[in-house]
Amino acid sequence: MNTDPRESLMEASRQFYQLGWMAGTAGNLSARVEDGSFWITASGKQKGKLVADDFVRVSLTGELLETPNPENKPSAETSIHQAIYSCFADARACYHVHSVEAKLVTNFVEGEKLPLPPIEMLKGLGVWEENPQVFMPVFHNHLQVPKIAQEISDRFHRETPQVPALLIRNHGVTVWANSAAEAENHVELAEYIFRYIVAARQVGIKF
Ligand SMILES: CSC[C@@H](O)[C@@H](O)C(=O)COP(=O)(O)O
Numbered sequence: 001m002n003t004d005p006r007e008s009l010m011e012a013s014r015q016f017y018q019l020g021w022m023a024g025t026a027g028n029l030s031a032r033v034e035d036g037s038f039w040i041t042a043s044g045k046q047k048g049k050l051v052a053d054d055f056v057r058v059s060l061t062g063e064l065l066e067t068p069n070p071e072n073k074p075s076a077e078t079s080i081h082q083a084i085y086s087c088f089a090d091a092r093a094c095y096h097v098h099s100v101e102a103k104l105v106t107n108f109v110e111g112e113k114l115p116l117p118p119i120e121m122l123k124g125l126g127v128w129e130e131n132p133q134v135f136m137p138v139f140h141n142h143l144q145v146p147k148i149a150q151e152i153s154d155r156f157h158r159e160t161p162q163v164p165a166l167l168i169r170n171h172g173v174t175v176w177a178n179s180a181a182e183a184e185n186h187v188e189l190a191e192y193i194f195r196y197i198v199a200a201r202q203v204g205i206k207f
Pocket residue numbers: 024025026027028041042043044045074075076077096098
């Protein structure tokens with residue numbers, strides 16, 4: 001495991017910013033280190049130009065352990081990263097981005113899950129079935145972020161999600177993986193699937 005994952009996080013953030021998925025200060029990225037704590041983007045930093053000082057290291061219980069800049073505050077959505085790492089012991093990185101398509105697709109369903117198209121790209125999210133019936137969990141975008149985190153934790157303890165990704169309504173996607181490289185891959189795959197869903201709806205394809 002990488003001892004200091006900030007270089008990978010900065011690189012991913014630049015890439016996501018360029019793709020329009022982390023416009024302005026939107027989104028947050030984290031990755032764990034050996035002791036179980038994690039580096040996460042500090043709140044309110046411009047995601048197109050992160051530097052190593054724009055992070056903080058927090059414990060799994062949310063305690064601030066290290067900050068290169070005393071003015072840094074942990075991401076406002078740190079509790080969601082804590083929930084993911086607590087639910088999935090193997091998760092080493094957790095990435096959250098705000099694309100237009102991730103917000104749009106949450107308006108296509110009223111319930112707690114979004115049906116995904118049975119496309120080849122699902123294999124990249126760990127689904128190896130023919131004509132799979134797969135759903136991505138959708139959560140309400142409570143103003144109080146810890147409430148979203150609690151609902152994520154409660155639901156995932158009851159039911160393991162089929163894919164390592166979740167949507168927050170009209171907000172964005174959060175993915176997790178056992179490495180920073182794989183988390184980057186998961187974001188790209190999830191976003192591809194959202195673009196497919198929007199395009200399929202435009203041409204009247206149902207799945
Ligand atoms: C553009 S504001 C978006 C924030 O409210 C939040 O959803 C977000 O993703 C970034 O918050 P941050 O505290 O910088 O990690």
